[in-house]
Amino acid sequence: MSKPKVFEKPIGLKDYLPHAVTKLRQIENQVLACMASWGYEQIMTPTMEYYDTVGVASATSDQKLFKLLNNRGTTLVLRSDMTAPIARVVSSLLKESQFPVRLSYHSNVFRAIEEEAGREAEFFQTGVELVGDASAEADAEVVALAIASLKAAGVERFKIAIGHVGFLNGLFGETLAGRSEEQEELKGCLLGRDYVGYREKLRTLSLEAPVQRELEGILRLRGGQEICEQALQLSSDATAQSSIRHLCEMWDVLAAYGVCEHVLIDLTMIGDFQYYTGMTFEGYAADLGFPVASGGRYDNLLKQFGRPAPATGFAIKTTRILELIGDGAGDKPEQERILIGYDVSGRAAALTEAQRLRDSEAAVIVTEKMDAAAQLTALRSAAAAANAGAGESGKVLYKGVAFTKLLTFFTDNGEQDGAAK
Amino acid sequence: MSKPKVFEKPIGLKDYLPHAVTKLRQIENQVLACMASWGYEQIMTPTMEYYDTVGVASATSDQKLFKLLNNRGTTLVLRSDMTAPIARVVSSLLKESQFPVRLSYHSNVFRAIEEEAGREAEFFQTGVELVGDASAEADAEVVALAIASLKAAGVERFKIAIGHVGFLNGLFGETLAGRSEEQEELKGCLLGRDYVGYREKLRTLSLEAPVQRELEGILRLRGGQEICEQALQLSSDATAQSSIRHLCEMWDVLAAYGVCEHVLIDLTMIGDFQYYTGMTFEGYAADLGFPVASGGRYDNLLKQFGRPAPATGFAIKTTRILELIGDGAGDKPEQERILIGYDVSGRAAALTEAQRLRDSEAAVIVTEKMDAAAQLTALRSAAAAANAGAGESGKVLYKGVAFTKLLTFFTDNGEQDGAAK
Numbered sequence: 001m002s003k004p005k006v007f008e009k010p011i012g013l014k015d016y017l018p019h020a021v022t023k024l025r026q027i028e029n030q031v032l033a034c035m036a037s038w039g040y041e042q043i044m045t046p047t048m049e050y051y052d053t054v055g056v057a058s059a060t061s062d063q064k065l066f067k068l069l070n071n072r073g074t075t076l077v078l079r080s081d082m083t084a085p086i087a088r089v090v091s092s093l094l095k096e097s098q099f100p101v102r103l104s105y106h107s108n109v110f111r112a113i114e115e116e117a118g119r120e121a122e123f124f125q126t127g128v129e130l131v132g133d134a135s136a137e138a139d140a141e142v143v144a145l146a147i148a149s150l151k152a153a154g155v156e157r158f159k160i161a162i163g164h165v166g167f168l169n170g171l172f173g174e175t176l177a178g179r180s181e182e183q184e185e186l187k188g189c190l191l192g193r194d195y196v197g198y199r200e201k202l203r204t205l206s207l208e209a210p211v212q213r214e215l216e217g218i219l220r221l222r223g224g225q226e227i228c229e230q231a232l233q234l235s236s237d238a239t240a241q242s243s244i245r246h247l248c249e250m251w252d253v254l255a256a257y258g259v260c261e262h263v264l265i266d267l268t269m270i271g272d273f274q275y276y277t278g279m280t281f282e283g284y285a286a287d288l289g290f291p292v293a294s295g296g297r298y299d300n301l302l303k304q305f306g307r308p309a310p311a312t313g314f315a316i317k318t319t320r321i322l323e324l325i326g327d328g329a330g331d332k333p334e335q336e337r338i339l340i341g342y343d344v345s346g347r348a349a350a351l352t353e354a355q356r357l358r359d360s361e362a363a364v365i366v367t368e369k370m371d372a373a374a375q376l377t378a379l380r381s382a383a384a385a386a387n388a389g390a391g392e393s394g395k396v397l398y399k400g401v402a403f404t405k406l407l408t409f410f411t412d413n414g415e416q417d418g419a420a421k
Numbered sequence: 422m423s424k425p426k427v428f429e430k431p432i433g434l435k436d437y438l439p440h441a442v443t444k445l446r447q448i449e450n451q452v453l454a455c456m457a458s459w460g461y462e463q464i465m466t467p468t469m470e471y472y473d474t475v476g477v478a479s480a481t482s483d484q485k486l487f488k489l490l491n492n493r494g495t496t497l498v499l500r501s502d503m504t505a506p507i508a509r510v511v512s513s514l515l516k517e518s519q520f521p522v523r524l525s526y527h528s529n530v531f532r533a534i535e536e537e538a539g540r541e542a543e544f545f546q547t548g549v550e551l552v553g554d555a556s557a558e559a560d561a562e563v564v565a566l567a568i569a570s571l572k573a574a575g576v577e578r579f580k581i582a583i584g585h586v587g588f589l590n591g592l593f594g595e596t597l598a599g600r601s602e603e604q605e606e607l608k609g610c611l612l613g614r615d616y617v618g619y620r621e622k623l624r625t626l627s628l629e630a631p632v633q634r635e636l637e638g639i640l641r642l643r644g645g646q647e648i649c650e651q652a653l654q655l656s657s658d659a660t661a662q663s664s665i666r667h668l669c670e671m672w673d674v675l676a677a678y679g680v681c682e683h684v685l686i687d688l689t690m691i692g693d694f695q696y697y698t699g700m701t702f703e704g705y706a707a708d709l710g711f712p713v714a715s716g717g718r719y720d721n722l723l724k725q726f727g728r729p730a731p732a733t734g735f736a737i738k739t740t741r742i743l744e745l746i747g748d749g750a751g752d753k754p755e756q757e758r759i760l761i762g763y764d765v766s767g768r769a770a771a772l773t774e775a776q777r778l779r780d781s782e783a784a785v786i787v788t789e790k791m792d793a794a795a796q797l798t799a800l801r802s803a804a805a806a807a808n809a810g811a812g813e814s815g816k817v818l819y820k821g822v823a824f825t826k827l828l829t830f831f832t833d834n835g836e837q838d839g840a841a842k
Binding site for chain 2: 003004005006007008009010011013014015016017018021022024025034036037038039041042043044045046047048049050052053054066067068070071074076078088089091092093094097098099100102103108110112113121122141253255256257258304305306335337347348350351352355358359361362363364365366399400401
């Protein structure tokens with residue numbers, strides 16, 4: 001509990017400098033515009049919510065919630081996702097709106113973290129919720145929109161892996177009836193993608209050979225539409241069967257959207273949110289070890305807020321995409337940056353010209369106190385360098401900042417409008 | 422400490438529904454674009470900061486800070502402004518950058534509130550900081566940019582009132598030397614704009630008649646450039662005199678910017694942030710009782726973060742402007758909203774057309790499970806109403822949502838591309 005140094009910020013939290021902000025804002029705007037074009041309307045909710053309502057309903061484990069007390073002594077949390085707050089809004093402010101309701105958001109969310117390297121305590125998500133539609137068509141719409149959103153964000157090579165909570169529940173319920181602890185252990189292995197651990201765990205369970213083969217077999221259930229056919233043979237459990245039929249229907253709709261090249265059915269997949277009740281999915285970018293999008297169906301959450309309704313949605317992990325697309329990818333053409341130097345007599349003309357240029361989309365910086373001899377000299381040499389074609393990629397450097405153009409308004413010395421370049 | 426109801430959110434916090442978000446985003450984008458055109462680059466900082474660094478340096482009183490503990494037991498605060506976090510960044514991540522540094526932000530900030538009507542615990546600010554320039558020119562630049570930003574936000578009628586911390590400090594130091602308690606009481610009256618209280622307080626101080634007149638006289642020091650001339654006569658204190666000369670210089674620069682019609686010198690003004698050291702200003706919109714922008718010079722804050730530098734800046738109270746500009750003002754032309762209904766056989770054609778329309782900037786909603794007879798009927802009657810020119814302002818209403826156009830792809834019944842309207 002040592003006192004922090006003045007320049008420090010708390011662990012797991014980041015500053016974003018202008019270059020990163022430009023990129024993050026670009027991803028945000030492009031993804032939100034994509035979601036708007038699919039009819040999803042943006043909402044915003046408070047950073048803080050009641051622990052007893054949204055905090056408890058969220059999928060985040062209790063020890064990962066940031067908690068604080070308000071003036072009345074009631075416990076608040078910093079939101080850990082946007083799904084539970086949106087469920088609250090749909091059940092209160094929007095309770096008169098007819099289903100289906102389509103909402104989008106871009107928001108920071110919070111997770112109290114152990115001090116592990118690289119974990120973030122605050123990060124951005126951009127996502128949608130489609131509330132009031134239980135159909136496979138609705139699930140396919142959010143998957144297709146996730147694909148369109150990742151493309152809008154500038155992610156080029158990625159796969160969406162789709163699974164179904166009901167398949168594993170049905171299969172395990174049938175083969176390991178009454179052995180809920182072992183079921184949870186196996187699910188834990190799958191959630192962590194620890195397939196070696198899963199096989200080892202299976203061997204310790206003394207299962208009959210056909211059951212053992214069946215449960216090992218699901219590790220191979222990854223691929224295209226053919227996986228659905230295979231899975232229908234694997235389990236006769238009613239829940240498992242209807243889950244697979246739901247995924248088959250989704251596949252047909254995704255085929256109509258023309259996006260199956262990005263889709264993979266992966267029946268070992270378990271969403272990491274406890275509120276998922278149906279299909280779940282994750283988006284993986286090429287060469288990246290962690291998902292850049294995740295989503296699923298949560299048909300039981302809304303009733304916790306008093307308006308029972310099926311719902312499905314996803315979130316893109318915007319901050320991770322920022323790391324992924326790196327420098328250069330999808331950059332807008334650079335704005336013209338103009339430096340205007342002036343002395344007192346040239347001031348009015350300089351500031352008028354600055355305003356004219358700003359109105360025409362350029363970024364203009366006017367220099368302070370240009371009557372100081374030293375600065376005048378600096379500016380003149382910068383101008384000379386620019387005229388001579390010197391400077392970094394033809395730019396004018398002034399006080400460490402690169403400009404595309406330099407204009408001067410020095411009238412005290414008989415000069416005027418000495419534009420360089 | 423009663424348990425909150427499921428639909429409740431904590432006091433002082435707001436949800437923003439789509440219509441409000443559209444407006445808020447529009448103000449945000451237009452103001453940030455304006456700031457960018459003046460060469461200010463956007464940064465983002467974390468929601469949480471250390472209490473001992475940024476928390477203590479911020480101008481917010483201790484009991485108005487939201488505090489929480491991290492896993493190590495260190496006290497964190499939710500940021501109460503962006504000025505102190507930016508001072509931290511300029512002194513750490515940006516410590517190699519040459520002055521002046523121009524930064525902008527759009528951010529939510531937090532204030533723990535008593536449960537007063539209408540007070541907000543979280544609200545948005547859009548602002549700039551100009552660090553490393555002590556000149557009147559720099560102060561005039563931020564005032565001129567505040568004016569340009571308010572215009573960009575859609576505020577049409579407003580005044581910026583400019584004062585100077587040094588004038589009142591100098592005047593009171595000269596006339597009420599050693600009576601710091603009385604000085605603070607008088608400043609408190611001015612801060613609250615309680616001019617009656619100020620006069621009453623003066624009368625209780627048993628001052629000599631000329632001094633009494635002098636201190637009453639400042640209440641009349643509101644107006645244009647002529648106020649500077651009058652104020653120079655009022656006090657011979659060196660601090661007061663140099664403060665007034667600084668305001669005179671600012672006025673000259675603001676005249677060159679051509680914005681004096683929006684500016685008022687008001688020497689009774691005291692900024693409500695304790696870190697202000699020089700000129701301070703507030704922006705008042707017509708017919709509104711509270712400021713929509715505030716700013717000032719804070720030359721002592723940066724040294725608390727280890728990189729002493731003069732600085733000046735302002736913040737627009739974005740959320741208040743949202744209330745101010747109301748409905749309709751500055752709205753973008755409405756996006757075309759198209760509803761596409763289809764049955765299973767028409768699905769592929771419908772979804773392909775939806776994608777084409779989304780690419781051409783329309784918002785398109787495709788209807789779920791259109792083979793249900795009831796929904797088919799609803800859609801057909803909506804189409805019929807649209808064809809007959811009925812419906813709200815020529816729009817198609819479907820499930821409570823208005824669309825500008827309806828397209829159907831029902832091929833099972835031998836119809837295709839039955840576009841209405």
